[in-house]
Amino acid sequence: MISAEETEFPGAADSSLPPGDYVRIKIIDTGVGMDEATRTKATEPFFTTKGPGMGTGLGLFRGRLE
Numbered sequence: 001m002i003s004a005e006e007t008e009f010p011g012a013a014d015s016s017l018p019p020g021d022y023v024r025i026k027i028i029d030t031g032v033g034m035d036e037a038t039r040t041k042a043t044e045p046f047f048t049t050k051g052p053g054m055g056t057g058l059g060l061f062r063g064r065l066e
Contacts, residue, residue: 001028 003026011019034042041047048054 002026 005024005026006021007024008021009015009017009019011017038049
């Protein structure tokens with residue numbers, strides 16, 4: 001399930017995120033998860049479990065998560 005909602009972040013001393021209006025994206029995944037080998041590689045740039053020509057999965061999205 002994926003949902004999005006508008007939210008206002010007031011700012012916080014321990015956050016690099018500036019105060020302002022944002023969109024909060026919530027993703028719920030009921031899959032089986034990742035095995036240990038996949039989990040250790042999941043943060044590598046362009047890592048994917050897909051075969052050649054099948055896309056990059058979250059590989060291109062990684063920078064926005066950090």
